[in-house]
Amino acid sequence: MNQQSGPQNPLVLSYLAMRKAVGIVGFALPIVLAVGKILLQGPGIQDSISSYHYTDMRSVFEGSLSAIGVFLLSTTGYDRQDEIAGRLASAFAFGVALFPTTPGAGATAQDKIIGGVHLSFAALLYLTLAYFSIALFTKTGPENRPTPRKLQRNVVYRVFGYTIVACLLLILIVKLLSANALLQRLRPVFWLESIATMSFGVSWLTKGETILKDQQL
Numbered sequence: 382m383n384q385q386s387g388p389q390n391p392l393v394l395s396y397l398a399m400r401k402a403v404g405i406v407g408f409a410l411p412i413v414l415a416v417g418k419i420l421l422q423g424p425g426i427q428d429s430i431s432s433y434h435y436t437d438m439r440s441v442f443e444g445s446l447s448a449i450g451v452f453l454l455s456t457t458g459y460d461r462q463d464e465i466a467g468r469l470a471s472a473f474a475f476g477v478a479l480f481p482t483t484p485g486a487g488a489t490a491q492d493k494i495i496g497g498v499h500l501s502f503a504a505l506l507y508l509t510l511a512y513f514s515i516a517l518f519t520k521t522g523p524e525n526r527p528t529p530r531k532l533q534r535n536v537v538y539r540v541f542g543y544t545i546v547a548c549l550l551l552i553l554i555v556k557l558l559s560a561n562a563l564l565q566r567l568r569p570v571f572w573l574e575s576i577a578t579m580s581f582g583v584s585w586l587t588k589g590e591t592i593l594k595d596q597q598l
Contacts, residue, residue: 399456400589403449408582410445411575414438429570430578431482431499443478450474463517470509476502507545507577514542514584530595537587541580548577 414433415426421437433442454471456463476498483496518538521527527535555569586592 396456397589399452400585401591402589403452403456404582404584404586404589404591406445406449406452406582407585408579410442410582411571411578413445414442415571415575417441426568426571428485428565428568429482430574431477431503432485432571434481435484446474446478450478466509466513466517470506470513473502473506473509477506504549507549507581510581510584511542511545511549514538514545514581518542518584518588528595530593534587534593537593538584541584544580545577548573548580 411430414430417438418427418433418436419425427433427436430442433439450471453467453474456467480495480499480502482499483493488496515538519535521531552570552573555564555573558564583592
């Protein structure tokens with residue numbers, strides 16, 4: 382949408398910096414968790430991104446989600462829809478960090494309840510981030526005509542927004558096929574969550590004008 386105060390306005394620069402920060406943390410999170418765990422504890426990929434809560438990368442996992450939550454809360458956006466979506470996504474991010482996923486072994490009834498809350502927050506977070514990409518980032522102010530770069534960015538937003546939705550649907554299918562031992566050994570949930578998380582990161586980096594920035598005249 383239109384940045385009415387001009388691209389060099391400090392408020393606009395701060396807004397873009399926040400978008401970039403969210404994108405960087407989101408894009409890097411799966412890589413940092415996987416590589417960090419391998420370096421600290423040895424080879425092996427966890428079943429999901431959330432399962433890194435039970436590794437030496439727990440602080441990184443929780444800290445990254447909390448940082449994303451703070452950034453989302455701080456980026457008020459251009460209108461009421463942006464503000465509401467940001468606050469909801471922030472609450473969901475904190476929920477994912479505070480309520481751990483169900484442990485892989487020895488889970489109690491309480492663990493399963495908390496794990497269910499975690500899954501709910503995670504699904505809502507991804508859906509809200511997809512909504513940002515598909516519905517909010519593609520907007521253009523009614524008084525403006527989108528630039529060629531804006532049209533290109535819109536393609537990026539939609540592609541990665543729908544990628545997040547597709548990953549969620551595939552995760553649901555994988556969960557329904559949980560009895561397939563061969564499939565589970567491939568860690569499909571981790572890879573699908575990683576694709577969704579990095580897609581969110583690319584979308585926000587694009588919104589922060591790290592990618593496909595408008596050319597200055």
